[in-house]
Amino acid sequence: MANVILITGKLHPEAIEAFQKDSSLELIYKPDCKFDQFKTDLARAQVLVTRSETAIDRHLIDHAPELKIVARAAVGVGNIDLDYATEKGILVMNTPGKNTNSAAELTLGLILGMLRHIPESHNHMKQGGWDRHRFTGRELRGKKVGIVGLGNVGHRVAKFCRGFDAEVFAYDPYISPAVFQKNSVEQVKNLQELARRVDILTVHVPKNKETTGMVDGEVLGALGPEGYFVNAARGGVADEQELLKAIQEGVIAGAALDTFDNEPDPLGELVRHEKVWVSPHIGASTLEAQLAIGKTVVEQVKKALEGAVVDYHVNLPDIGVIDSPVIKSYSTLAEKLGSMVGQIIDFNPSHVRFKYRGDIAEMDNSLIKLSFMKGYASQVVDGFVSFVNASNEFDKLGIQCDEDADPDFSSYRSALKVQITGTGNQSLTIGGVVFENRHLRLTLVDDFYFEVEPRGHMILVENEDKPGVIGDIGHRLAGANINISSFNLARNTQGGKAMALLGIDSSLSLPQLKDIKAIKYVTKVKAIRL
Ligand SMILES: NC(=O)C1=CN([C@@H]2O[C@H](COP(=O)(O)OP(=O)(O)OC[C@H]3O[C@@H](n4cnc5c(N)ncnc54)[C@H](O)[C@@H]3O)[C@@H](O)[C@H]2O)C=CC1
Numbered sequence: 023m024a025n026v027i028l029i030t031g032k033l034h035p036e037a038i039e040a041f042q043k044d045s046s047l048e049l050i051y052k053p054d055c056k057f058d059q060f061k062t063d064l065a066r067a068q069v070l071v072t073r074s075e076t077a078i079d080r081h082l083i084d085h086a087p088e089l090k091i092v093a094r095a096a097v098g099v100g101n102i103d104l105d106y107a108t109e110k111g112i113l114v115m116n117t118p119g120k121n122t123n124s125a126a127e128l129t130l131g132l133i134l135g136m137l138r139h140i141p142e143s144h145n146h147m148k149q150g151g152w153d154r155h156r157f158t159g160r161e162l163r164g165k166k167v168g169i170v171g172l173g174n175v176g177h178r179v180a181k182f183c184r185g186f187d188a189e190v191f192a193y194d195p196y197i198s199p200a201v202f203q204k205n206s207v208e209q210v211k212n213l214q215e216l217a218r219r220v221d222i223l224t225v226h227v228p229k230n231k232e233t234t235g236m237v238d239g240e241v242l243g244a245l246g247p248e249g250y251f252v253n254a255a256r257g258g259v260a261d262e263q264e265l266l267k268a269i270q271e272g273v274i275a276g277a278a279l280d281t282f283d284n285e286p287d288p289l290g291e292l293v294r295h296e297k298v299w300v301s302p303h304i305g306a307s308t309l310e311a312q313l314a315i316g317k318t319v320v321e322q323v324k325k326a327l328e329g330a331v332v333d334y335h336v337n338l339p340d341i342g343v344i345d346s347p348v349i350k351s352y353s354t355l356a357e358k359l360g361s362m363v364g365q366i367i368d369f370n371p372s373h374v375r376f377k378y379r380g381d382i383a384e385m386d387n388s389l390i391k392l393s394f395m396k397g398y399a400s401q402v403v404d405g406f407v408s409f410v411n412a413s414n415e416f417d418k419l420g421i422q423c424d425e426d427a428d429p430d431f432s433s434y435r436s437a438l439k440v441q442i443t444g445t446g447n448q449s450l451t452i453g454g455v456v457f458e459n460r461h462l463r464l465t466l467v468d469d470f471y472f473e474v475e476p477r478g479h480m481i482l483v484e485n486e487d488k489p490g491v492i493g494d495i496g497h498r499l500a501g502a503n504i505n506i507s508s509f510n511l512a513r514n515t516q517g518g519k520a521m522a523l524l525g526i527d528s529s530l531s532l533p534q535l536k537d538i539k540a541i542k543y544v545t546k547v548k549a550i551r552l
Pocket residue numbers: 097098099118119121122125170171172173174175176193194195196197226227228229232233254255256280281303304305306307
């Protein structure tokens with residue numbers, strides 16, 4: 023069945039076309055609609071693509087029972103309830119860097135427009151005027167510009183300002199002094215001090231608990247009556263009431279704003295003030311940025327739907343190497359092993375030990391571990407489990423994990439072994455290897471050795487090692503019209519215990535499973551679907 027993709031923000035036509043062409047998707051395109059206008063579609067959607075118009079809050083998520091992926095066709099994720107999305111296993115991703123230049127150019131546009139009164143002179147002339155003295159402005163050359171947040175956009179604004187021969191200062195407590203040096207920017211240790219030293223203060227930080235209202239009356243006071251404030255990052259980084267007051271009282275000279283606290287219905291008095299220059303959140307609205315964003319969204323959504331780890335995830339746990347084919351193939355194996363454990367285990371695990379051997383022992387194994395957790399939790403937890411919430415679900419099950427690495431292992435280039443233990447002396451060990459990064463093999467269940475491809479419908483049978491058991495299994499499956507595709511047998515000691523792993527072409531019903539369990543000497547039967 024096709025996945026439903028609901029798009030509630032305006033996307034570049036190439037992206038829409040790419041989604042339309044994909045027969046595995048049912049596209050619903052409702053740009054700039056209000057919640058009630060897409061609520062019914064949302065109930066069916068597996069994927070939601072948004073821009074700034076849609077707040078992904080608890081209310082929206084509760085109306086989206088099928089939702090697996092949220093793609094934010096932008097950078098800022100402040101309007102997404104990330105904790106709740108994570109709890110629900112919904113993958114959130116964004117498109118960092120794709121609109122950086124556009125946002126930085128708009129910032130310069132706002133600064134120049136404000137310093138040279140370009141919007142007013144434009145309007146004046148459109149109304150038939152020709153007053154060449156009314157619009158005398160200020161140069162950017164020689165001014166001191168203070169950047170708050172020297173990230174993607176901040177960097178670029180710094181570069182452009184230097185191109186105008188302005189002096190550039192920045193405050194960003196999260197980056198190293200080397201970054202300031204590399205960008206020829208003087209580092210200032212706090213915001214108040216930055217505001218005091220510069221003529222133009224421009225913010226380029228995300229909106230979060232720490233940055234909300236960080237530009238307050240005191241900071242604006244430090245900027246002073248000749249100073250200008252610019253915000254093309256997020257409304258609310260500056261306290262808008264205090265900003266309005268500072269402008270009305272001449273505490274600062276003016277402000278240029280692309281982003282507002284209450285979009286699309288910003289504070290009217292602020293917008294209308296003659297010392298405030300505004301644009302309706304158009305920092306990313308260029309053909310170039312939207313094309314780059316559109317392409318990224320299409321690639322990332324497809325990757326996510328294939329179950330791969332996307333490049334710009336926002337709420338996945340820390341995952342190291344994801345481009346290594348070895349790690350990817352062992353992660354696929356680990357997910358299958360986890361799923362198998364979830365289907366065959368007879369006790370509640372309290373502890374899982376991951377043993378990485380050979381080459382993978384020296385690599386970042388975080389994705390392998392997470393994949394096992396996802397495979398296991400998907401079998402035992404009610405509700406959707408993804409890479410996003412697998413680790414949380416494992417925690418909720420009260421399972422402790424540890425890892426050990428044996429790089430000197432030499433039987434295979436790499437191998438994965440997972441030991442699961444319960445509170446008593448119950449335990450289950452499972453292991454596998456991958457050949458040529460493609461061929462997955464299950465090699466170990468407890469002390470039984472195999473070389474089995476873990477896929478499709480399988481049956482695990484454990485029995486006493488006595489003659490006739492295999493024949494009986496084959497006979498009963500034939501009676502149920504179930505075709506056997508592979509049969510792998512292992513035993514620990516002669517006359518001891520034996521285990522068979524059968525590949526079958528269709529699923530086994532409960533009565534058919536019971537029928538095999540009833541075979542003499544059979545001690546355990548499990549149906550597995552991988
Ligand atoms: N107007 C528009 O249409 C657009 C707005 N944006 C917004 O611009 C802002 C910056 O975007 P990017 O540069 O891409 O993000 P980024 O993540 O690359 O950079 C943000 C920087 O802010 C710094 N930072 C975080 N907290 C800070 C604090 N308390 N004090 C000082 N610095 C702090 C970080 O260390 C980082 O260097 C975001 O809010 C983004 O949503 C981005 C693109 C378009």
